[in-house]
Amino acid sequence: MLYDMMLIRSFEETVEKLFQQGKIHGTMHLCIGQEATAVGACVPLTKEDKITSTHRGHGHSIAKGTKVKGMMAELLGKETGYCKGKGGSMHIADLDVGNLGANGIVAAGLPLGTGAALTSKMKDLGYVVLCFFGDGSTNEGAFHESLNLASIWDLPIVFFCENNLYGMSASIKEMTNIQNIADRGIAYGIPSETIDGNDVLEVVKATEKAVERARNGEGPTLIEAHTYRWRGHSRSDARKYRTREEEKEWRKMRDPIALFKEQLIEESILTETEFMELENKVQVEMDEAVEFAENSKAPSLETLEADIYA
């Protein structure tokens, strides 16, 4: 778990650097600070289980088992990328490991995930779908309709809200008049809870319970995990809507990686040396990914109209 969290952070930092160097075009939505929700939520999932993700999806992708090499190649727009250079940051999918894709449309993953859960139920496949979405998407109709649909049909799905307090610049406090997003589950007869999303073990515990319910045919669960997006919404964000003090507090006091590391050291599960070894391992994996991506070919112009239809 710690390794995966470190890998996600390193991936995002590397992507940021490459973007600044002009090697990545377009935009990107970094999930630095949210590593515990991605990793913790995917721990109880098997390879057969599925996830749907958001535009801030790099972490989810890595946590579900999608490899950083292909992801990096995708971000550099190369043919070796998961989407052959046609999807980019917001559309990385890896169906082989149950990653049904990031999504550029807020709340779009919820009905899609609901449909994937319906397949599991109708074909008796036994897999569970975990649907990631942000706090901003909970004011979309698709959120409400999907929760209702999954509830009346008892679908094997976990609705996992990463409440990072901001939907782009919109503070959740200004955009909803309720204390907890999890309370919205009540309206649809769905059990729900609010948890600390920066405590990876708490995330695992809550998700395990929800996945278990889903697998037992007891229907959906709504989990709201509080976390924080260290960077802005995307590259163009000057973050005028929040204070630097607030950011500092989350970074200093509630860094999910530092918290988990401390805990592991305290319980003598990890040593500083081992942590440094992990850091080196992550660096090697990331260097390899960048090298692979940079040395990969760009897609040929002949592929422009390929893969529109099956």
Next chain:
Amino acid sequence: MREITYLEAIRESMSQEMRTDNDVFIMGEDIGIYGGAFGLTNGMIEEFGPERVRNTPISEAAISGCAVGAAMTGMRPILEIQFSDFVMIAMDNIVNQAAKMRYMFGGKAKVPVVIRLPGGSGAGFAAQHSQSLEAWMAHVPGLKVVQPSNAYDAKGLMKAAIKDDNPVLFYEHKLLYNVKGEVPEENYEIPLGQADIKREGTDITIVATAIMVNRALEAAEELEKEGIHVEVIDPRTLVPLDTETILQSVKKTSRVLVVYEAVKRGGYGAEIASMIAESDVFDYLDAPIRRLGGVATPIPYNPELEKAAVPQVNDIVQECRKLMNK
């Protein structure tokens, strides 16, 4: 051969497919015991049960996404949108998700979903239940658009749509539901992208879609009495479009009228007209290509106004006469 209605033909096609392929199921509002708003799914829940004839809440945004999610994970859902107008609430799932998924995932996903859309005017349902917006869908890369004009085609095209691995928008015309036609009981398929020459002629090619095919055929009968021999081509599917059959016909007749119910402005008729104008067949034209489409108005309630809003048989006759005088 036995005659059944357009509505029965669609039901029969879906039922036959559901009997042979367990992955096929239907979902939509009121499609269970009620049989759907038009009775099209009558009796299906009795045969296939509520799992495969899945009644949904009134939630177009969720049920459309759910159908797409089920399709990309191995099912072959057929979603009924009660009136095609309500598809607007489902547009994100169709246009941003279903249409693009395969491409933006590098060819790794398939989305075999059929979305049934009862559309068209003439039934007195007014502006929010009578639209013809197929051109919107035809505009989007990644979607296929089907518009059957008779019972035989409806059955064969539905089967092809269900078997297709892409999202298919299946437009049904409400006024055609009770029109009977010869339909064999056995299963057969009409490939998407194959136009049909509904009537042969030598003077004018009418390219017509959906219910306008029937009106064009009626108009052709009348014009025949005047010695004007009209050929009627029904593309049957807007995407893929069988340009070859249309162009061959134009080459033969040298005059073209494109007839469609949707608002003329920005409609699919413009696409067909431009396709002809841009082709080598242009040189064969003896007159400018003409379009006859709906008036740019929301569909009104009053029956006379409603009729006036979209092309009728007489409008087609008039247009053809004008064309012959060019």
